Amino acid sequence: MTLYGIPPAGMRRAMAPESGRDHAHAIADAAHAWWTSNRGGSSDRAIAVGTLAGLALSAPSRPEGPDYGPLLLPLNDEQLIDALRAGWNSFWTYDPDLTEAARPLHDWLSHPTETDIRGLSDYARVLVRAGLLEYCSDTARAESDDVLGLLITRMRSYSERQSTGEFFTPAVAADHMGDILFSTDRRPGDLFLEAAAGTGTMARAAAATLRFFGNDPAKYRWWLNDLDPLNSACCAVSAQLWRLGRHVTVSCGDALNDPRLLEEAVRERAERATAEQQTRPVLYPTRTRPPFWPWQSVPPS
Template identity: 35%
Template sequence: MPDDTPFLPRTAAPTTPRPVPSWAKKKPPKSKAATRTKVTARKYLAPRDPHEHARKIAENVIDAWHQSFGGSSIDVPLGTVAALALLRNRPGLADWILNLQPHQLPQFFKEIYLGYWVKRPDLIARAIRLHDWAWNPDPDTQQLRAVHAITHRAINTGLLDLTGHDDPWRRSEADVLSPLLTGLRHKSDKKWRGEYHTPACVSDLMANMTVDKKFIKPGMSFREPAVGSGGMLRSIAQRLRDLGLNPHDFHWYGNDVDALAAACAAVNTIIWDLGPNCFIGCADSLAPEDDYGITLAEAQDAFTERDKAVDAATFIAATEGALRLLNQITTPKEKASV
């Protein structure tokens, strides 16, 4: 017989609580995608010889570049190491750089070069081959991964320990870019260019023999018609410092027919702190043209362009500041009238 009683919810039967499983007592693991492991620089036992240390850095960078399939553009690894060598080492800096993502590195390198462009626009303009790639609005992903790899390898091999000293004598003990440039280039490429950099031991010996305290005086000039990455200039500067003299009190000029070598020399003169009277040219020293005069004219143009850009930036900043102040003054009155 059908029951006409309206449907009523039944009372739930009493149940015994089930024991909590062991896996539920543990906190759920964090997603690997949402977490990033902080990378720290590993301590590197650098060789006692700074030139050997520079060679080790170059070898590790070249190995990382090729293992990461960075490509044939050797200006990219050169520009990466050059930018890092321009930094002054500070506590935590290496760890901070190592935790940057590949897509963040070009902007970081641009800021380094722009910081020195304000001081020496001529040298940074000469080094355009080393940092032009960082301004690419659509960078190659594989290349960025290779840049990320060589950044880690350079720092973990002690690059900042070699070039990051506040004392210019300490960071001028070796040339990091010379073994890197010659190591990245193919043997046939070096052969037809006739590119053979003078070993540091030879250039140091030449500097010690020719730069004598009896006749060397502030105001003198040093010229190198085949400067390469600037190794001879480095040796002379170190010799001057050993004699208690300041390289800033002398005039320096280096020239090379190879634009990439001249770019390395331009960056090195900043690292080695040769002073405001140092100019690097890119021309054929055997040509009848006055390469020194051309270099000075190009430097003057670079300073003029720098001044124009700074003046424009100053004007824009002043205008924006005035507009903000005007807005702060007028806004309360408008609200009161409403």
């Protein structure tokens, strides 16, 4: 039995590629193919990646968790926008600072135009069909590759990447570097600092290596920085998908030439976001109750 031609979660899990890395590429390929066919190439990439990120954050907290597909599939474009707002509201409740760091991925939800939301419900169905929810609910799969980074790379032209000197580190190379990085003794509380993190794939590899050796990435501190606002926004979301814990800082700026200014800006942003959350518990007005939030039961550090 299928809904909108999409089988239930158990069947989607069985049909998913065996390799998490292949699964991530399949999701990014499906997302990019739909966007280029229906929304005109790489335009509005913040909406394309932001919609994927919002749905990813709403995935169940475990592979055998509830199937949210039937809740998403019947939605029209306007209803999907409301559901995405509800998801970001939950993220805002959980961590206002990271939600603020991810603003380039969701700020468009404050005043979306008809062009912004056109066809997004169909796009969401493509992502569900590709197994996005199942991919993100399984930590081992989610940390096997950087699905947000894969989509951004596909949506940026070669000339764009050349002009900024941007290079997306393949997962295989990142995994090898992660093995080298943690071949020496590392203790809980140590800081992983990435000044040019891109979308965070090196942090992904490091977290996977820590888990392989029986360590919990959440017991370490992470600081991910990139010059590109969309890249750093992806770091904020992926930090949750990869279960990096509550000691995560994401920044956007020149970490090499102005580290002190960057540190001050990050501290001010965190203080501002925390204060705003106390007076503004809901980031976006919505009529939709958010789905179960995978991290809401984690006590603050």
